[in-house]
Amino acid sequence: MTQPDATSQEMAKSYDPRATEDRVYEFWERRGYFKPRPDASKEPFCIVMPPPNVTGELHVGHALTDTVEDILIRWHRMLGDPTLWVPGVDHAGIATQNVVEKQLAKEGLSRHDLGRDEFEKRVWQWVGRYRPIIANQHRKLGASADWSQEVFTLDEGPQLAVRTAFKKLHDDGLIYRGERMINWCPRCRTALSDLEVEHEDQPGNLWYIRYPLVDGSDADGKPHTADEYMTVATTRPETFVGDVAVAVNPKDPRYADKVGRTVLLPVILREIPVVADEAIEMEFGTGTLKVTPGHDPVDFEIAQRVGLPTLNVMNLDATLNTEAGPYAGMDRYEARQVIVRDLEELGYLVKIEPHEMTIGVCTRCHTVVEPLMSWQWFVSMSALAAPAIDVAREGRIAFVPERFEHLYLNWMENIRDWCVSRQLWWGHRIPVWYSADEDGDRMIVTYREHVDAAPLVGTYNELRAQGITHEMIVEHATWTGIEATPIVSIETPERSPTGGGHLLQETDVLDTWFSSGLWPFSTLGWPNDTPDLKRWYPTSVMETGYDIIFLWVSRMIMMGLYCTGEAPFSTVYLHGTVRNEHGQRMSKSLGTGVDPLDVVERFGADAMRYTLITSSGPGNDMRLSDQRVEAGRNFANKLWNAARFVLAMIGEGTVRLPDRMPAADAPLEDRWILSRVEGLARSVDGQMRKFELGEAARQVHEFVWAEFADWYIEIAKVRVRGEDAAGPSPLPVLAYVLDRCLRLLHPVMPFVTEEIWQALARKLDGVDEEALIVAAFPRGESGYHDAAAEREMELLIDVVRAIRNIRAEKKVEPARFIEAYAVSDEQREMLAAGARYIETLARVKPLRVVAAMAEAPRDQAATAVLEGVTVIVPLTGLFDLAAEQARLQKQIADVEAEATRIETKLSNEQFRSRAPEKIIAVEQDRLAAVRARLDGLRAGLAELG
């Protein structure tokens, strides 16, 4: 077998990710390991990657996504499941349009200067630049995705999927066009869905304005105002020009006699009625609401209930329109100032109170959003939501962590229709056409040939009558077929069904999340019944951040069920938000971001992956700091050096791995480490199945460092170097355990493990796998479990620790060998066998294993009492009687407290009668052990005098 041109050279003293990662990745990719390997007998495992926006480079949130998904993918690949990870990129309509517009602005251009076609070309150039950058970044992170399957949301396939889904929804009556109150971003100049509006708390004012009540009319027919007023409280005085009524609560006695009368709007001099509606809170302000149905959703509803007209007083750029009389043309905030000033001058402003309020802003540009009436396309949600609620309730889709299911259900149960049309140029153009020949008078066209020229607005026929050709309209205009009949078609129609040939495609595009909702199956070929779709759909796991459950996850579930009849995935795994070390959200503009590639450059991808996956539990936010990544890097280095040692031991030869349970007379430490690594594999398997990926990684870390490196390797050194190297070689076990560790760790730290494994595998007999990435993942089914070995070894370790502890406390020079005794009856044989390890590891020479205290010197000796063994360390010259007494007394106090605790528990009748027998037995055993230790400690103290 070949290897990744890798470790033919000597292993460096410390692991260098930069010298490894790109080469190893290239090896995997060249060998085609990322492509699924078919195995009809196994259940396929498929993840479709959440497509990052083409707006720019990956941030650390993407690194977490890649890490989690790559761990799952690599794990399943190693389990032998046919495994596919589909990568992709999102066109991100509004976001990408904004970045490209910003770029244009630097050249002093707007998109209108270029025109729609040219602008789209510019965006495609942007895409062409960033797609490879993004793909390369995924590679740097180690993502083992099948790059031959990479999809862009504006590729042919997804385009067809979008048109097909739109058509199906429309034909089923689930997409409709209508004039509704929507969120409008005056800067992006487009409608937004409710989810694209962020709510911010802002200090504002409550302006109290009084409207004079009308009392009959003057001789000239103009309304005559009485010296009575209705005072309203508003946060938006500028909208008073759009008021159509003043509303009070029908139960409010203060205003009962006013309902039915009219008031006169100052300045505008429009007479509007006083109406009653339950929605008015009597306690708020004056209990009187000015009703502005054109610019407030609550007011709109009131107007609908009471039967009042809607008045739009704003242009799409948030300046006031001609309805605003003297204020026409002013920006909304300028108008606010002028209007407040005017009202004050005219004596209509009663007072101003500071008032905290929440305000909606555009997610993309943070401009304050304007609620206004507009013709848009909507998806009717309730019918789509019902089955999507069922799949979660019935457990056909599982949420990890579970708590997010409630969040999902709560939102789904209160779902509202989705405004899907966007007045943008970048995106999936709505597959709707209007027939100019037939509906020319029912289409409003906005024609603009030059940017600086004011647009011409009229019906299609009116513009044609002015000499503007159909082609010019197609090129330079936007239009909306307000009352025209939409022709919905998957393919571009040649002519309308009734014959008209001048067709104009709807100029709006779809919300980016519309195509995102189709992602799990549009990437696999839907609507065509492709082999990929058959094989991989429904997918296995959808992994993404909990912050887009509504925006994305819910829509995939609804659209998946609707379009394919199946839930698009069986598990939703949600990760948290990665913050910087100060707990701040990452933000490019605030400069609080962490560049994942920079972290990879400094510490290596493995270190970052280990850190990301172990830094918090599933669904929880985390903080990423250099300090933590350093720990990950250190771990990679530790593993590297452990491997370096093992490989050096093996030298030029090869090793045959153990293939059966070690015999009972095999060395204790062999039986111990084999049992431990077996238990580790079983535990990791369990954690992985529960999606506790971080816990799995931590466990391997703990094992590699604190058991394999600290103890087994140290003991193996003694075995290999001792003069009595006649015993069995530790090499097979050393190699075997290292191999297990590499396999278990590979999904988390793929680079360093593959690099080491390639070097190791060449020295192993009986390994027929060609690369770790496709090697079998251990599941702890080798049958090496040995509880007795684990217990005995633990005791041996405790003996070493006890001696080290005494040495440190008594300040014995580190290099000096001292004499020590291990007194034990039952464990004599085991201690004798392990004596040479204890001697080396604790710097003891000699260790005398004796059966009774009488055989050990008691004068000027420190004592440590363990379970079944007492350690005696003679300290002639270094001994301090008082210190030793104090040491023993402290230990006695601790152990006595423990004994008392257990005694109390065991003498409790309730405990004895109600606790399970197993627990009682455990407590009894513990008490016996603690008492034995206590006896030993007391005897030791007594002997000191």
Next chain:
RNA sequence: GGGCGAUUAGCUCAGUUGGUUAGAGCGUCUCGCUUACACCGAGAAGGUCGCAGGUUCGAGUCCUGCAUCGCCCACCA
């Protein structure tokens, strides 16, 4: 106004069905350049598990209330 999460060692976090004396990393202290690793090794110190009740033989873990912080949802102008 609802909902969710967090609160465990100086710091950042684990602790997944309730059951030994609650763990890790980093930091701190004392030693040690011992031929895998100073990105290391040995030893140590450090925690009333936010507060108050409750359930239980037994609670960091379950229940109730409260506090602080954070997030999400929501039409009080």
